[in-house]
Amino acid sequence: MILVTGGAGFIGANFVLDWLASNDESVVNVDKLTYAGNLENLASLQGDARHVFVQADIGxxxxxxxxxxxxxPRVVINFAAESHVDRSIHGPEDFIQTNVVGTFRLLExxxxxxxxxxxxxxxxFRFLHVSTDEVYGTLSPTEPAFTEDHNYEPNSPYSASKAASDHLVRAWHHTYGLPVLTTNCSNNYGPLHFPEKLIPLMIVNALAGKPLPIYGDGMQVRDWLYVRDHCSAIRRVLEAGKLGETYNVGGWNEKANIDIVKTVCALLDELRPRGDGLSYAEQITYVTDRPGHDRRYAIDARKLERELGWKPAETFETGIRKTVQWYLDNPQWVQNVQSGSYRDWLQKQYAAKAST
Structure with a gap:
């Protein structure tokens, strides 16, 4: 038996689905079911005795x-987190409560x-804490990618709260001997991604004939990791990771945001052409950049490959095609997650920004 927190969210749900598809060990799945936690992500497990869902707060x-x-459980994996930078700017307290206080109480x-x-x-026994590359701060275009030894320099309330949680996990290992593992991943994408994040937002807006909002000049660079590759990396770290160690998980896919959006538009042009024959790229609009927007993230995942033999199975080209196709094949899921509160959020975050 393993216990997973945040297992109804994007990465957590993908992990639970992959876990139960590959072995028979049962999962206790704990999720608070905030806006991004979605039981529909786990609909295929209904009636499966190996999956026990509990609605609860890690705090x-x-x-x-x-x-x-x-x-x-023999393992606890902590996916539970508030994870959206824009939301952390507008309402940082929720991020402190979940990511800092919640992680502390879970550790205790x-x-x-x-x-x-x-x-x-x-x-x-193992406690595996899932974190982000955003704790490392930002990189210039020419700096080497983040390694596990890079200083923590978070620049948003979200990344600061995750950095704090990472430090708590480390301290509980060194002070109390708790057998912990930490993974810091790059930007995930794939099925079940809540459509406030870049790739699903672009897909959903494009199909709805809405503007495709790009912050600033769109040249912010991220390393993109297909979510099921991330899941396989976590399984490998659980199997063979050294206690107290941190492992960076990346996809070796550095891309500028504007290039990501243009790739999504090109795939939609191919798979679901607009009725007027124009490209979805016609819908791209530039909006005022968000405060403290990190310019570049890049993950050096060589430690994970060197020590544990893991590397991603998907290229960006294969992963993004699978992702776009999934959203085209699952319009009901998309419709169901677009609640009134989510629409209000999009209006607040993007429509009110002055175009540049």
Whole structure:
């Protein structure tokens, strides 16, 4: 039995689905079901006895402690996080509560549980914390990619809260001996991605005939990682990662945001052409950049390949085609996640920005 937090969100749900597709070990899935947590992501597991879903907050120590005692997991994987930079700028307190206070309370509940385990179970137990490359700050166009030894220099409330959570996990290992592993991933993309993030937002807006909003000049560079490659990396770190170590997970795909959007437009032109014969790229609009927008992230994932033999299976070209096709094939999922509150958020974040 393993316990996963945040397992109804984008990366967490993909991990749970991949985990149960590849082995029979059961999953206790804990998710608060905020705006980005979506039980529809897990619809294919309905009736599957290997999947136990519990709606709960990782900050609820009593509930987490009771679940640990009841199910006796050998692994806890922490995906639970507030994870959107723009939302953190408008409302940072939620990010502090979930990513900092929530991680602290989860660590304390796990530490108490781990301390009571018998010798063999205690020595084999693992706590894996899933984090982000944004904790490292920003890079110039010519600087080498982030390694695991790069200084933490977060520039947004989101990345600062994740950096704090990483430090807590490290401290609980060095102070209390808790057997932890940390992964810092680059930008994920793929199926089930909530459409406030760049790639799904562009797909959804393009198909709806809406503007495709690009911050600033669109030359912000990110390394893009297909979500199921990320899932396989986490499984490999669980299997063979060295306790207390951090592993960067990247896709070796540095792309500027504007190039990502143009690639999505070209795929949609091919797979779902506009009725007027024009390219979806005609819908691209430039909007005022967001505050503190990091210019470039890049992950050096050679440690993970060198020590654990992992590397991504997808190129960006194969992964982005699979992603666009998934959204075309699942219009009902897209419609269902576009609630009134989500539409209000998009209006607040993009429509009110002056075009440049």
């Amino acid at each position: 609820d120590s009593a509930v987490i402690s009771a679940l640990l005692q009841q199910h006796q 509940a796990v530490r108490a549980y781990w301390n009571e385990l018998e010798h063999e179970a205690k020595s084999s």
